[in-house]
Amino acid sequence: MAQGQHPIYQKLEQLGITLPPVATPAAAYVPYAQSANLIFLSGHIARKDGLVWTGQFGKNISTTEGQAAARGVAIDLMGTLHAALVATGKDLSYVTRIVKLMSLVNSTGDFTEQHLVTNGASELLGEVFGNAIGAHARSAFGVAQIPLGACVEIELIAKVG
Amino acid sequence: MAQGQHPIYQKLEQLGITLPPVATPAAAYVPYAQSANLIFLSGHIARKDGLVWTGQFGKNISTTEGQAAARGVAIDLMGTLHAALVATGKDLSYVTRIVKLMSLVNSTGDFTEQHLVTNGASELLGEVFGNAIGAHARSAFGVAQIPLGACVEIELIAKVG
Amino acid sequence: MAQGQHPIYQKLEQLGITLPPVATPAAAYVPYAQSANLIFLSGHIARKDGLVWTGQFGKNISTTEGQAAARGVAIDLMGTLHAALVATGKDLSYVTRIVKLMSLVNSTGDFTEQHLVTNGASELLGEVFGNAIGAHARSAFGVAQIPLGACVEIELIAKVG
Numbered sequence: 001m002a003q004g005q006h007p008i009y010q011k012l013e014q015l016g017i018t019l020p021p022v023a024t025p026a027a028a029y030v031p032y033a034q035s036a037n038l039i040f041l042s043g044h045i046a047r048k049d050g051l052v053w054t055g056q057f058g059k060n061i062s063t064t065e066g067q068a069a070a071r072g073v074a075i076d077l078m079g080t081l082h083a084a085l086v087a088t089g090k091d092l093s094y095v096t097r098i099v100k101l102m103s104l105v106n107s108t109g110d111f112t113e114q115h116l117v118t119n120g121a122s123e124l125l126g127e128v129f130g131n132a133i134g135a136h137a138r139s140a141f142g143v144a145q146i147p148l149g150a151c152v153e154i155e156l157i158a159k160v161g
Numbered sequence: 162m163a164q165g166q167h168p169i170y171q172k173l174e175q176l177g178i179t180l181p182p183v184a185t186p187a188a189a190y191v192p193y194a195q196s197a198n199l200i201f202l203s204g205h206i207a208r209k210d211g212l213v214w215t216g217q218f219g220k221n222i223s224t225t226e227g228q229a230a231a232r233g234v235a236i237d238l239m240g241t242l243h244a245a246l247v248a249t250g251k252d253l254s255y256v257t258r259i260v261k262l263m264s265l266v267n268s269t270g271d272f273t274e275q276h277l278v279t280n281g282a283s284e285l286l287g288e289v290f291g292n293a294i295g296a297h298a299r300s301a302f303g304v305a306q307i308p309l310g311a312c313v314e315i316e317l318i319a320k321v322g
Numbered sequence: 323m324a325q326g327q328h329p330i331y332q333k334l335e336q337l338g339i340t341l342p343p344v345a346t347p348a349a350a351y352v353p354y355a356q357s358a359n360l361i362f363l364s365g366h367i368a369r370k371d372g373l374v375w376t377g378q379f380g381k382n383i384s385t386t387e388g389q390a391a392a393r394g395v396a397i398d399l400m401g402t403l404h405a406a407l408v409a410t411g412k413d414l415s416y417v418t419r420i421v422k423l424m425s426l427v428n429s430t431g432d433f434t435e436q437h438l439v440t441n442g443a444s445e446l447l448g449e450v451f452g453n454a455i456g457a458h459a460r461s462a463f464g465v466a467q468i469p470l471g472a473c474v475e476i477e478l479i480a481k482v483g
Contacts, residue, residue, distance in 0.1 A: 028283040029297055029298065030296045033258060033298040035199060037357075038357060040261045040318070043301065056270065099355045099357050099362055100364075104300070108270065108466065108467075109305075109430065110467070112467055112471040114468070115470070122351050123350045135351065135355070136352065136355055137354050137362045138364050139365030139475065139477045140469060141426045141465045141467070143302045143465060144270055144272075144303040144431075144465075144466045145219075145273055145275065146273070146302050148273055149273040155298075157362070159358075189444040190423070190444050190457065190458055191457045192459070194420075194422060194457070196421050196479075197359070201479070204462065263461065304464055304465060305429045305430065305431055306430075308434060308436045308462060308463070310434040314461065
């Protein structure tokens with residue numbers, strides 16, 4: 001891709017990550033909305049091989065699998081963020097801060113490792129954007145369920161220059 | 162009402178919607194807080210005939226009822242947004258974007274249609290504000306419970322001009 | 323402390339509150355991120371005597387205990403906010419508004435007093451900052467679990483001058 005020269009895209013290529021196109025929302029909303037220099041991304045649910053990655057932690061999916069699922073959501077979020085920026089003639093190199101994640105982890109009342117699951121997303125964002133831009137505030141917690149039975153859903157706020 | 166001339170208020174009238182006054186919070190907080198041109202609305206819980214609309218999806222309330230409940234919450238949110246704007250000499254015609262919804266759906270561990278429930282709110286906002294302003298980012302997910310047993314709680318961020 | 327002259331710090335001293343240092347996040351993220359004049363604080367979990375304050379409402383912890391836990395989280399949030407401001411040569415007297423709280427209450431499907439639990443945080447913020455600055459928008463709801471089994475987790479957005 002043309003943006004291949006910027007370190008962010010180099011890092012993605014080096015990690016073997018291909019950004020997906022923007023996922024079509026499952027319902028009556030849009031993948032992102034921008035207000036001044038903040039881009040608010042909708043909650044993105046985990047997917048595997050194009051299908052919803054289902055599961056409930058504490059019941060039928062492990063923390064390690066959850067980290068892979070959360071990492072996958074981070075890739076989808078970067079895909080949406082890339083598309084949002086390209087739509088205004090920019091790209092991911094204009095991100096000045098990943099501000100905040102909200103990570104929803106589909107959990108039984110016994111599972112308490114939502115923070116470890118969410119690290120799969122947080123660590124990738126730190127790796128791709130570098131610490132100064134990629135380090136973000138975060139809330140992670142266990143929810144009773146997620147649309148379509150997805151194991152993880154993450155929303156993101158980014159600041160762009 | 163005086164704002165009846167603007168298309169937003171015409172649309173509300175056409176839909177037979179009367180905006181309610183701001184709901185009194187059930188606790189030690191306020192219905193909204195503004196920061197520059199973003200208005201953050203508190204989570205509004207579903208009500209029916211003035212009482213809390215209780216229920217837990219997967220147990221004792223249907224998706225269709227939930228869509229009506231979510232639509233009702235959207236009306237209450239617009240009532241609060243209207244009041245917030247009137248307090249500074251403006252009205253809903255100054256909304257430049259419905260930025261984001263967070264929709265909390267009171268769910269058992271088996272219910273996976275939080276997105277369909279939430280569409281009751283999202284679709285009304287799109288209808289009233291039109292797509293360019295009303296289309297919003299969104300997270301919808303199942304929570305273990307909601308204050309007073311309400312079936313749905315929604316918070317909203319709007320950008321105003 | 324040097325900031326002792328400002329009414330906010332006088333109030334903290336009068337309440338016998340010593341602000342803690344910033345809590346080290348349990349995972350790959352940071353305690354806060356700033357974008358223009360908004361500071362987004364990560365979800366802070368309840369602690370008691372330096373340990374995670376565990377419990378699930380509806381099962382093994384009371385609403386009254388939860389109010390004390392939420393009050394403790396508000397103190398930790400103020401500690402982080404203080405540190406965030408000191409890092410840029412300011413202090414809590416530069417807070418122009420506590421904009422919004424998101425309060426996650428570890429709940430069984432039967433517990434419906436998340437708003438009362440959360441009041442423990444909201445009331446303290448109102449008391450310390452005064453109503454004009456401390457009154458905030460808020461969402462409080464019951465979640466299936468919280469990292470490390472904490473009974474309450476709260477995130478906060480503040481506006482600074």
